[in-house]
Amino acid sequence: MGWLPWSSGDSNKASDGGRIAPDRTSRARCWEGRDAFFSCLDRNDILDGIKDDKEARRKCAKEVQEFEAACSQTWVKYFKEKRVMEYNRDKTIERIKKEDADKMKELKTQGWKSS
Template sequence: MGLFSSSGSKTASSSDTGLYEAPGRTSRVKCWDARDTYFQCLDRNNILDALKHEEDAARLCGKESQAFEGNCALSWVKYFKQRRVAEYEKEQLLKKQAAESFPSR
């Protein structure tokens, strides 16, 4: 098992040359669908940060999490979870700035 082994990436495939190919369109769509289903479960259970609240996320959305992790490369899973929090924080900041810029009368 080398430094750059693909054991953590279920979506990459090995070519005849030993190089790894990026997932195709079908694999990406499966990943995105699994991600969306998982995030819907997190939303239903009021969990924003699945990395911070790992135990609750696993307990309440375990089936969805397994599908998400099974259909996406592990690096994508971590990225999407981090991006979810960053997007939420960005949205909250923009709402706050809009409220400060245009106070209601």
């Protein structure tokens, strides 16, 4: 059962009972699974893999299965939350830049000059 280093078998346990941290290969496999899953979400216009879990599983069944097999549950949750947070951050930055540009345009029409 636990012959894969990222699977849920006992091979992930250290001699003291704690979990063994993923090695470079396991992390790379996880990131590849994440990237494939997120590409599928993008193709299907799904942003939030947690909120829209049923739709994501229906449209990206293979990718979500590979992602969840390659990454720990906490990493899967973290990456899904991070995707939404980064999207919201980028939208906020875009909005602020647009507001700043609009304000600068308004000030220039009123005769204000930047130095």
